[in-house]
Amino acid sequence: xxxxxxxxxxxxxxxxxxxxxxxxxxxxxxxxxxxxxxxxxxxxxxxxxxxxxxxxxxxxxxxxxxxxxxxxxxxxxxxxxxxxxxxxxxxxxxxxxxxxxxxxxxxxxxxxxxxxxxxxxxxxxxxxxxxxxxxxxxxxxxxxxxxxxxxxxxxxxx
Numbered sequence: 795x796x797x798x799x800x801x802x803x804x805x806x807x808x809x810x811x812x813x814x815x816x817x818x819x820x821x822x823x824x825x826x827x828x829x830x831x832x833x834x835x836x837x838x839x840x841x842x843x844x845x846x847x848x849x850x851x852x853x854x855x856x857x858x859x860x861x862x863x864x865x866x867x868x869x870x871x872x873x874x875x876x877x878x879x880x881x882x883x884x885x886x887x888x889x890x891x892x893x894x895x896x897x898x899x900x901x902x903x904x905x906x907x908x909x910x911x912x913x914x915x916x917x918x919x920x921x922x923x924x925x926x927x928x929x930x931x932x933x934x935x936x937x938x939x940x941x942x943x944x945x946x947x948x949x950x951x952x
Contacts, residue, residue, distance in 0.1 A: 796869060798928050799905070799912055801843050805922035808833055808841030812914035812923060819913045820903075827897050830905040831914055834946050842942050843922070846871065846892040846905040854884035854893055854904075862902075868910060875901045889940035 810826070810833050817828035826832055831845040848871045855863040855871060862877035863884055873884070873893075880900040885893045893904040905912070907925070915923045 796927070797910070797925060798847070799845060799907060799915070799923065799925050800928060801845070802922050802924065803842060805920045806833065806841045806843055807920055807922075808835050809919060811917050811919060812843060815913045815917045816905075819908070827894075830892075830894075830903065834942075836946065836949070842946075844891055844943065846888075847890060848905075848907070849889075853887040853889060857883045857887035859883060870907055870910075871904075872906055873902050873904060875899070875903070878902050889937065889943075891940075891943035 812831050813826050813829040813833060814824050816830050817823050817825050820830065821828040831843055833841050833843045835841050848865075848869065852863065852865070852871045855865070859881060860877055860879055862874045862879070863871060864874070866872050878901040880895055880902065882895055882902065884902050885895060888904075893902055895901065896903050912923070912925050915925045
């Protein structure tokens with residue numbers, strides 16, 4: 795079993811505290827542009843946090859032309875910022891839509907699980923986020939997240 799950051803969707807209220815904590819702890823700013831987790835509100839009562847699931851067969855890693863994305867010793871998918879060229883191929887390849895380009899640095903970034911203790915979990919007031927040992931099929935989760943992102947893009951951009 796592996797430790798995974800999971801979402802209990804029915805418990806998410808769309809408060810965005812996870813985004814605030816993430817952006818503040820990672821970049822010292824309160825902004826969803828700097829958050830590695832993003833909550834999308836599809837309708838009243840339907841709020842979906844999107845985050846990196848650290849796929850077993852990470853398409854972001856396979857599409858990085860400079861090999862700046864790799865798995866660390868814990869099995870987490872990480873981006874070596876100093877090696878990233880900002881080409882955004884990883885952004886396009888991520889089925890969950892969990893990778894962004896930093897607005898100032900021009901480099902890719904995503905959830906790194908805060909080194910093994912995700913801050914978002916500690917601050918979620920509704921316990922919608924959990925980090926624990928689970929038998930987890932990242933392909934199924936990534937497919938579910940991909941479907942959600944496609945639906946969101948269709949609603950927003952037609």
